[in-house]
Amino acid sequence: MKIVVCIKQVPSSEARVQINADGTSIESGELELVVNPYDENAVEEALQIKEAKGGETIALTVGSDKAEAALRACLNQGIDKAMIVKDPSLQGGDFLGTAKILAAALKQINPDLILLGKLSIDEENSAVGPALAELLGLPHVTVASKLEWIDDTSLKVSREVEGITEILALSLPAVITANKGLNEPRYASLRGIMAAKKKPIEAIDPTGLGLDPNVVGAAGRKISILKMEPPPPRAEGKVLQGEPQETVPELVRLLREEAKVL
Known part of the structure; x- marks a missing residue:
């Protein structure tokens, strides 16, 4: 069995994000970049x-040289092979452009199962997985919380939707997007890290994918970000000083009149 995991490199959730001058993207130059958390599942x-x-496991991504660090992290955890499509003319597209690039590469790899996170924490559109399945003509299940094998070519997938659990059956090849509850990602072992150092990262020749930069790159975007704004700063907290019998009435008043939680 050949399993491909499509991953994305994203800013760490603990990073201090800054918006660029024109307000349409994030300044990523000094940000700590990590594997998208849902992709880790x-x-x-x-x-x-x-x-x-x-079988064989492969990590696949689209990006620049920086994205190789995310692939290396997957190799450290035990993934067998890492592959990247990196061509500046193909970058800067929207989710559909990304899905088209991945689909073109996957047609060459011909996997039995394609896994990816349910969304990326930087854009949160949850669209690449379903778009990828549509482009490849494959069945898919999103936000999977449990996988159970029926036989070697079919499986049951559980997903939590609106407070209920759906259980779906599908045949391979297929696309599945992972939710956080699917499993607990392991830590890379020292042995795994040392073994990964010997594994190369394969660059897929973009000229052989038959992709038009005017369709999948920045010029082909169907969705554009008009403006990004940081959240408003939090108001400074208030510290009540004194004996409890003196401060409790004031605390209750603040909770009722300002916080409006009573």
């Missing part, structure tokens, strides 16, 4: 499937 699921059923 997809990576873990691929590793667990390989441990149970055998």
Whole structure:
């Protein structure tokens, strides 16, 4: 079985984000970049499937040289192979452009199962997985919380939707997007990190993918960000000093009149 995990490199959730001068994107120059957290669940699921059923695991991404660090992190965890499509003319597109690039690469790889996170924490559009399945003509299930194998070519997928659990069956090849509850991603071991140093990152030749930069790159965007704004700064907190019998009435008043939680 060949399993491909499509990953994305995103700013760390702990990073201090700054918006660029024209207000349409994030300044990423000095940001700490990590593997998208939901993609980490997809990576873990691929590793667990390989441990149970055998096969080959591949991490695939679209990006610049910086994105190789995210692929290296996947190799450290135990992924067998890493592949990247990096061509400046293909970058800067929207989710559909990204899906088209991934789909073109996946047609060459021909996997049995495609896994990715349910969304990326930087854009949160949840659209790449379904778009990828549509482009490849494959069945798909989103926000998976549990996978159970029926046989070697079909499985049951559980997903939590509006307070209920749906259980769906689908046949391979297929696309599945991972939710946080699917598993607990492992930490890379020292042995895994040392083994990963010997694994190369394969650059996919974009000229062989048949992609038009005017369709999948920045020029082909169908969705544009008009403006980004940081959240308003928090108001300074108030410290009440004195004995409890003196401060409690004031605390109750503040909770009722200002915080409006009583």
